[in-house]
Amino acid sequence: MTETRILVVEDEQPIRDLIAFGLRRAGFDVALAADCKAARVCVADHRPGLMLVDWMLPDMSGLELTRQLRKDPDTRDIPIIMLTARAGEADKVTGLEGGADDYMTKPFSPRELIARIQAVLRRTGALGEHGRIVVAGLTLDQVGHRVLAAGRPVDFGPTEFRLLSFLMTHPERVYSRSQLLNRVWGGDVDVEERTVDVHIRRLRKALEASGCDCLVQTVRGAGYRFSARVE
Ligand code: CA
Numbered sequence: 001m002t003e004t005r006i007l008v009v010e011d012e013q014p015i016r017d018l019i020a021f022g023l024r025r026a027g028f029d030v031a032l033a034a035d036c037k038a039a040r041v042c043v044a045d046h047r048p049g050l051m052l053v054d055w056m057l058p059d060m061s062g063l064e065l066t067r068q069l070r071k072d073p074d075t076r077d078i079p080i081i082m083l084t085a086r087a088g089e090a091d092k093v094t095g096l097e098g099g100a101d102d103y104m105t106k107p108f109s110p111r112e113l114i115a116r117i118q119a120v121l122r123r124t125g126a127l128g129e130h131g132r133i134v135v136a137g138l139t140l141d142q143v144g145h146r147v148l149a150a151g152r153p154v155d156f157g158p159t160e161f162r163l164l165s166f167l168m169t170h171p172e173r174v175y176s177r178s179q180l181l182n183r184v185w186g187g188d189v190d191v192e193e194r195t196v197d198v199h200i201r202r203l204r205k206a207l208e209a210s211g212c213d214c215l216v217q218t219v220r221g222a223g224y225r226f227s228a229r230v231e
Helices: 013-025 034-046 062-071 088-099 110-123 158-169 177-184 196-207
Strands: 005-009 030-035 050-054 079-084 101-104 132-133 138-141 147-149 152-154 217-219 225-227
Touching: 005 013, 005 034, 013 030, 013 110, 030 088, 030 147, 034 050, 034 062, 062 079, 062 177, 079 110, 079 196, 088 158, 101 110, 110 177, 132 158, 147 196, 158 177, 158 196, 177 196, 177 225
Parallel strands: 005 030, 005 050, 050 079, 079 101
Antiparallel strands: 132 138, 138 147, 147 152, 217 225
């Protein structure tokens, strides 16, 4: 297995060095960038397995960088953890809406950082056993590109597969229609929000026979959530 490459985008050198030291010791391959421009060059040169992005950067905010990466089909799947000095709850929501997979407030311990990185990598499939995620009788095989419900293969269109794949790798969290459009459809401006509802319906229909359709939940006035907890 090759080492996961982690790109650290942080303008303060002491913090950057400290993070790099901790990551290398944990066995990660580390790339460093001091601003968003350098980060874009690094991403184009050698796609990272995960990015740590500081919120306050000299040329552009880390949030804006995250939004840009999410718009590009080539980079929208890269897991991103935002690093910030701001501890406010509102900032946390903004960070996640901008497309970050997780969020850490400085100062944090190297151990905590490694644990969060591993959790995000597992969730997004990069560390899953052979790229498989299993939740309540539903198996997502990201390598074989198939889904098993109660042990039987389920027939999906490519959009339903991407949608389920995104939801299963980001469980227990509510996503609005516009967030799903951004993350699953890549922010294509021509797609209407109700398109999401159409594909959610198809997804549930395909899962109905196995009873797994209840895992894809509607949260009224907010959006959709994948959850093994039935309400
Ligand atoms: Ca900074």
